[in-house]
Amino acid sequence: MSEDRGSVRVEQGAKRVRAYLGGKLVADTRRPLLVFENPHYPAYYLPLGDVVADLTDTGERYHSPSRGDAARLDVVAGAQRAPGAALHYGDSPIEALRDAVRIEWDAMDEWLEEDEPVYTHPRSPYSRVDILASSRHVVVELDGHTLADSHQPRILFETGLPPRYYLPLTDLSVELLRPSSTVTHCPYKGSATYWSIELGGTLHEDLVWIYRTPLPESQKIAGLACFYSEKVDLTVDGERLERPRTVFS
Numbered sequence: 001m002s003e004d005r006g007s008v009r010v011e012q013g014a015k016r017v018r019a020y021l022g023g024k025l026v027a028d029t030r031r032p033l034l035v036f037e038n039p040h041y042p043a044y045y046l047p048l049g050d051v052v053a054d055l056t057d058t059g060e061r062y063h064s065p066s067r068g069d070a071a072r073l074d075v076v077a078g079a080q081r082a083p084g085a086a087l088h089y090g091d092s093p094i095e096a097l098r099d100a101v102r103i104e105w106d107a108m109d110e111w112l113e114e115d116e117p118v119y120t121h122p123r124s125p126y127s128r129v130d131i132l133a134s135s136r137h138v139v140v141e142l143d144g145h146t147l148a149d150s151h152q153p154r155i156l157f158e159t160g161l162p163p164r165y166y167l168p169l170t171d172l173s174v175e176l177l178r179p180s181s182t183v184t185h186c187p188y189k190g191s192a193t194y195w196s197i198e199l200g201g202t203l204h205e206d207l208v209w210i211y212r213t214p215l216p217e218s219q220k221i222a223g224l225a226c227f228y229s230e231k232v233d234l235t236v237d238g239e240r241l242e243r244p245r246t247v248f249s
Contacts, residue, residue, distance in 0.1 A: 009036040020110040022080030026053040045100035053077040082107040131220040166224035
């Protein structure tokens with residue numbers, strides 16, 4: 001089942017999906033809807049019949065040009081309450097959404113796809129991550145300073161993003177790295193920590209990241225460092241690459 005209306009696409013998912021709040025089960029479904037509200041990844045809409053938590057109408061309403069008017073609901077699981085964490089489009093022009101509820105991802109403590117935790121957002125069935133060993137010569141520079149020089153990158157190809165060049169730490173100018181407190185999460189790769197780069201007394205924040213313990217499907221990049229190609233100058237096999245324009249620019 002697939003249904004399109006405006007910029008929203010709805011598809012029937014096949015994974016078992018569970019959400020928890022404060023250790024209490026909120027929903028458990030084998031019939032999730034994948035609703036593509038943006039082009040990058042879907043949101044899960046869960047059948048109302050598979051929600052075991054209490055949903056309490058707040059009286060607030062939310063309007064979407066494509067999905068119609070929604071009631072904003074509190075999610076109550078035992079003694080835990082997530083205020084306004086759910087939306088129900090009971091009279092949506094998209095018929096598939098009328099008997100489903102959208103639960104705010106960050107309002108829940110844990111999401112499972114089958115029996116595995118998933119972070120940040122649902123995985124898109126149209127996103128693929130390939131990690132390939134390469135002998136390309138990769139040079140990373142910023143303001144005329146060489147930040148890395150490597151002949152042994154792992155190149156990560158992810159749908160919708162430019163290739164990412166993951167490099168051994170021994171090929172970086174590690175004396176320029178400054179630890180950052182930033183941590184980000186990816187549903188395909190895991191949790192990344194960051195470094196900033198200090199050049200001439202100027203701190204360029206969060207230019208470099210590393211997955212020290214990536215998810216099993218991304219083990220090839222474990223312990224390797226990657227620079228934002230949107231923010232540094234990359235030369236690959238002698239060719240200077242244009243800085244790509246992405247959401248990270």
